[in-house]
Amino acid sequence: MGLPEDPTEKSSSATPSSVKPTFWVEVAPPSTRGAKCRLDGCPAIIMPGQYRIAVYPGLHDFRGHQSPGLIFTVKDFYHVVCFEKIADFSQADFVNQVQPVTWNTWSFRNLNSSSVLDGNYLLDAGAERLTISWKEAVKKLIDERDGVETKDDAETKDDPSAAVRDLLDNAGSSKYVPQEIAGANAFELRLLSSTLAPNESDGPEDTDEWNLFDEYLVARDDDQKSLDNRHTLGMTLFLWRDHVDKKRIEEELDPKAIRAIKRLAVTPMPDIQGAFLRGL
Structure with a gap:
């Protein structure tokens, strides 16, 4: 599904002093x-x-x-x-x-x-999606700055991961059309299509859909100046949590934004039972 790989994978010969935290x-x-x-x-x-x-x-x-x-x-x-x-x-x-x-x-x-x-x-769902998208945006900016070549649209349009990218970016939008993703876990698909969806829409006629990243992500992958700001992750999470914690949110935001924030403020729980069954 293109989600974070095991970040703590190490070789058997690694020692505590040689392993990156x-x-x-x-x-x-x-x-x-x-x-x-x-x-x-x-x-x-x-x-x-x-x-x-x-x-x-x-x-x-x-x-x-x-x-x-x-x-x-x-x-x-x-x-x-x-x-x-x-x-x-x-x-x-x-x-x-x-x-x-x-x-x-x-x-x-x-x-x-x-x-x-x-x-x-x-x-919570909002902080999860924002942290992952912050990381993707900053890595893209670093690659562009350092001249690291990346695949262009022509190379990636037929890539199976394109369906995953489409789901991660466009779920929740009335314009999103689900695609088959080979080998995808049903629990994961449901979660990404609902609680973790970054968009909130009032329907097909909505011309101004709400987007989590547009609202809160401080690091912009089209703005190299983002790399000059040391606090883009902290600022992103602060802006998000500030709205989640506000008791009078109904007085400050429109109904669509309120729906989205309440949905994304939920903490997705692990599929412990599913993981156990898959291990049998």
Whole structure:
């Protein structure tokens, strides 16, 4: 389906000091005291329910010493905007290590299944789609800046992944026509076509459909200046969460936007039973 690959796959010969960490975007779980942000000088606690960056796995060696030249340690948590101060997301090596904690990636984060099924750590649908699209947009900008060749439209129009791209970009629009996707999981297709759909429409006559990325995504894949802004991920998630958390949203937005935000504010849960049955 073209969703995030296993970001923690390593060779059997890898050692803790040679493995790159993954920068997990997640929701801080319930806690009586919250978590300390590891950025030097940040006085604010990461409170439950806030988006944060979890650096995992850590880079301590077997003796518990931090690897030379590396700034990330085991179980370090950061506010997203704080992490953007030290991670240069205008560089592909950093962007490639970003992954959202979601219904289909949580196991790679090595989380307890019972905690996940209680709704902890997982991003809501809007934050999930925005984080993935932010990553795609920034990687495209980096490739263009660095002269990395990518496939053009003529090469990709008959690619099976084109149907997946169409689903990810256009689900929810009245103009979207579902295509057959070979080998696709029915649960995943339903989720991407409904809760995770980025568009909201009032029907075939709607000439101004609502789009999640147009509304909240700060990094634009057609604007190289986006790479000059260190905080595009943090700003994107802030703008999204600001609308989700507002109690008087009905007074500020039109009905179509309200429908979309309420739908995308839901946290998609893992298909544990389906995964078990597929493993039999």
